[in-house]
Amino acid sequence: MYKVLIVDDEVFVRKGLIGLMDWSQLNFEICGEAENGEQALELIERLTPELVIVDIRMPVLDGLELIRQVKTEGLHQPLFVILSGYPDFSYAQQAFRYNVSDYILKPVDEQELTAALKKTAHTLNQKQLLLMTKEKPLVATVIESLLQSEPDEQVLASIVHSLEMPLASSYTYVIVEIQDLLPNGTVDYMPALQSCLMRFFQQEGQTLLLHVRAYNQYGLIVPQLWMSKQITDERTTYARLLYLLEKELVTTIALFIGLRADHLKQISSSGASAEECLNYRFTKDFDRIFIASELRELPLYYFDVDEELHGRLMYEVEANRQEGYAPAIESIFMVFKERHFAHGAVTNTIRRILIAVINLIRQLEGDEKELALLEDLLDWQKKYRNSSQLKEVFLQFIEEAAAYIAGKRGEKSEGNIEKIKKYIDGHFRENIYLKGIAADFHLNPVYLGQLFRKQYGVYFNEYLLSLRVEEAKRLLRQTKRRVYEIAETVGFHNADYFATQFEKLENMTPTDYRNKMFHSN
Incomplete structure (x- = not known):
């Protein structure tokens, strides 16, 4: 991971940038924040970030002066991306004189920042790869760089020579995930993992392309030549590897195997497909071995449960x-x-x-x-x-x-369903509804509706309607009020709707009911 320092005098801008995207997906991690250039100078020397994202105008020491001082006096030389709320060519001109990586206008667009970070990561990758020596290869840097971008032929030749890897081989990226129920990094499994993998692939003494990832994961680049030493099919081979790893590391493990890349410089495509396999971890178990070639025809579901x-x-x-x-x-x-x-x-x-x-x-x-x-x-x-x-x-x-x-x-006796029914019986003439009653009695409306039906055999709305219609029938029989007045009295604000609901229950209109009662007497 490349470290990033965010420098801006507005705290909301800093927090907004941090939350804007998944930095780890782009091989970056936020290492610190500063609210002015003076603070940033101290943090750059102490935290040694590879990238500084800096506002161009700040109090105490502005962005351009910060870059100038770092470039001319700093021991550590990070790359810079400038943020500016000023679309002024003269600012950009000054910035690029200091060879900044990018110049982005506020408000920051996620796609624009992503493109800038990818470009910066590529530059950092190439710089790191060229630092390799035959005596001391930077294995983690090599892997992460290969996964981020395709190296040129000179860099690739240096990699395979330094690490004694076969150039004429296809390669597969494998993610080994430790499922030990512990927070990330609690246990360092790297030594035991290296030893186990060397024995399994019969590569004792060989440098493995193995690196530490986030979320208790380790990434491994496997040459196909190593796999050919196994006499079984791919799934059986990885099943044997999983068994050995779990036995040696004494914990639960899952393997996520990418598609085979035809050449080492194309390993990023295998890495991307292994990453996609992680998406299937909560689907069928696949015996904790998730192989991209088996999963690519299996569409993922991205919505919620019903x-x-x-x-x-x-x-x-x-x-x-x-x-x-x-x-x-x-x-x-x-x-x-x-x-x-x-x-x-x-x-x-x-x-x-x-x-x-x-x-x-x-x-x-x-x-x-x-x-x-x-x-x-x-x-x-x-x-x-x-x-x-x-x-x-x-x-x-x-x-x-x-x-x-x-x-x-x-603790709240109001939750008793019988008290709720009594409340409805006493207030049905008012504008009451399930959601409001649920809130008054500290219940979820869905739960209350289902509980009411379970207890009394009818839905809340059916019971409320029956109370109102029964009261309407009494008023139709015993008073000379008009139908619309009765409708309002029993809790309906629309006389036509009242008539419709009355007829649905009684198979006659309110007027017909009154006439029938009158003639029967």
Whole structure:
């Protein structure tokens, strides 16, 4: 990863830039922020960023003067990208005299910044590759550079010579993911991983193209010549490798295997397909071996679970019925597998349920921070890396949340369904509706509707209508009020709608009903 320093006197601009994109996808990480050029000078020497993104106009020391001082006096020489709110050619002219990488106008466009970062990464890659020596190759830099851009022939020749890699071979990029339920980097698996891989591929003493990635992952470039020493097909070979790795490292592991590249300089395409395999981690398990050539015809699903399934889970959570919410969770995770939910779709589904749970708790004047597992679920991607791990902690969280909600509701006697029915019986002439009553009684409207039907055998709206029509019938029999007056009295603001609903229940209009009652007497 290349380090980036953000320099701007506006804190919202700095935070906006940091949140604008997935920096790690472009091989960058934010190492610090500065609000003026003077602060930036100190941070550049201390943090040694490879790239500085700097506003052109700031107090104390502006962007151009910062660049001038770094270029002429600095021990560390990063690349610079300038941000400017001034589309003035003279500013750009001065900036490019200092050989800045790019000049971007505010407000910053994501695509424009992405293009600038890709261009900068390419420049940094080439610089790093050319620093290699035969005695001390920069393996991690080599791999990350190869994955970012295609090197020229001179650089490629230097790589294969320094690392004693076969040039006349196809290559595959493999992601080894450690699923140890620990935050990223808690355990350094690199030594054991190197030893195990060398033995498996019969390359003892050879330099492996192995590097550390984010999210407890390691990336490996495998020459096809090494694979040809195995006498079995691709899946069987990787199954043997997985077995050996899990035995040696004593933890759960998953392998994500990219498409084979015809040449080392095209390994970035294999890397991209291995990255795409990560999207399938919550689909069918594939024995924790995800091979791009097997997955490319399997379309991913990028949406949320059906509303019916989401509503069913939330109903069971409110009812605090483990026999209800446990099967609902099982169904959700089954849908993840069967419909091939992409990683992002799984994230959105979990987030949506978390928000619904938090809203329920707040309606009951509770505090979601009292849930021990909430932080775990909010940041679940850092620890839970397969379907069974995520399902287990998710079920534990829902169990905790359901009990908490039940406890809070128990503190509020208004939650009793009989009291809600009595309230409706006493207020049906008013403009009442399910959502408003649910809010008054600290209930989710969907849950209240389902609970009411379960308890009384009719939907809320049907029951409310029946009360209003029965009262209307009484008034039609016992008073001489006009139909529109009766409609308003029993809670209808539209006489025609009242007449329609009355006829639907009684198979006659209000006027016909009155006439019938009058003539029968």
